[in-house]
Amino acid sequence: MYPLKFTPIVKDKIWGGDRLQQKFGKHPGNLPNIGESWELSGVPGDFSVVSNGYLARKTLPEIIAAFKEQLVGKRVYNKSGNDFPLLFKLIDANDDLSIQVHPNDEVAAKRHNSLGKTEMWYVLDAEPDAYLIIGFKKNTTRKEYLEALGRGEVENLLQKVPVEAGDVFFIPAGLVHAIGKGVVIAEIQETSDITYRIFDFNRRDDKGKERELHTEQALDVINFKASKNPKTDYKVVPNEEIKLVSCEYFTTNLLELTKKKTFHYAYMETFVVYMCLEGKVEISGGTSTVQIHKGETVLIPASMKDFTLTPDGEARLLEVFID
Incomplete structure (x- = not known):
């Protein structure tokens, strides 16, 4: 097998913009507001399709x-069979997204025959004064929450966290x-x-509803408990894997490359x-070589135990696997 690239699946969203096109090379087609680009997906109805090599045009479930x-x-x-267990996205919020929550695996399985949704964010870009909403400011009761929701004031209970590029949240x-x-x-x-x-925010869709x-x-x-210190602290060490998140579903490392680095994952x-966040990287292993640029994602098969990443100058990547 060889390093696999996939055709991005772009999603039109009411809150989307044009930065995924302008800064990350995504092609919108006829879509006016790209809110998301699904880089690697096993979600039914949105299966990623291989774009390189002899497996081109095969879907992710087909190759699994x-x-x-x-x-x-x-x-x-x-554990997962032909279902790929993770979903990788780029998201451009040109307007505020809805305030939301995701169920855990147990609830999602019972209600939707689906996995739950635990996730992490790496901030790629942020305008001055931009923020994320993450959890409650203080321990809150269901009654307090429902009353605030009824008044349209639930934002007042929630924690707004100023953000800048490079920030990480679990x-x-x-x-x-x-x-x-x-x-x-x-x-x-x-x-x-x-x-x-x-x-x-009492927002209406394109049909006025x-x-x-x-x-x-x-x-x-x-979870109605106060959310404390939601931001992940880390320190970059060039050419070393810096752990950002480690949970039962995935481990994510940050790599700031300034020189060639070989991995032995036997x-x-x-x-x-x-996921290439900045720069350009050549990935070589066995007889295979592929390049990824800023905004691109590549899947290294488990059978490729030894491979080398060679940056063109400097590059930044997220490295993700299941520990």
Whole structure:
């Protein structure tokens, strides 16, 4: 097998903009407002399609079915089968996203026959005064929450966190959150498209209707405790893997490369995904070589235990695998 690239799946959103096109090379087609680019997806109805090599035009589930643990690793395949367990996105918030929450695996399985949605964010770009909403300012009761929601004042209970490029946040299922206007992020999450919308600023869709809220469904999954120190602290060390997030669903490292780096992953039974955040990188292993540029994502099959990343000058990447 070889490093696999995929055709991005761009999504028109009421809050989307043009920065994924202008800064990350995404092609909108006829879509006016690109809010999301799904870089690697096993979500039914939105399967990623290989764009390079002899597997070009094959879908992600098709190649998992064909190569099984060679592609995703024995442990991952035994647990997930032909379902790819993670979803990788780029998100451009040209306007505020709805305040929302995601269910955990147990609730999502019962209600939607789906995985839950634990995720992480890496901030790629942020306008001055941009912020994220992450959790409650203080411990809150259901009664306080519902009363504030009824008054249209739920924002007052929630924590607004100023952000800048390079900030990292871990968003477990149950944590109320929203991406504010002027923020571009890379998002890594469980393979799920289940979102409970709590408040949408009384916004209307392109047909003039207010978007559906999920007040009752959300009540059972919200974590009402205060959210303390939501931002992940880390220090960059060039050419070293810096751990940003490690949870049961994925591990994410940051790589700031200024020189060639070779990886020996014989001890791991997992695929590895690289999201290129800045610069350009050549990935070589065996007889295969591919290049990824800013905004591109590549899947390294589990069977590729030794490979080398060579930056063109300097490059920044997220490295993701299942530990």
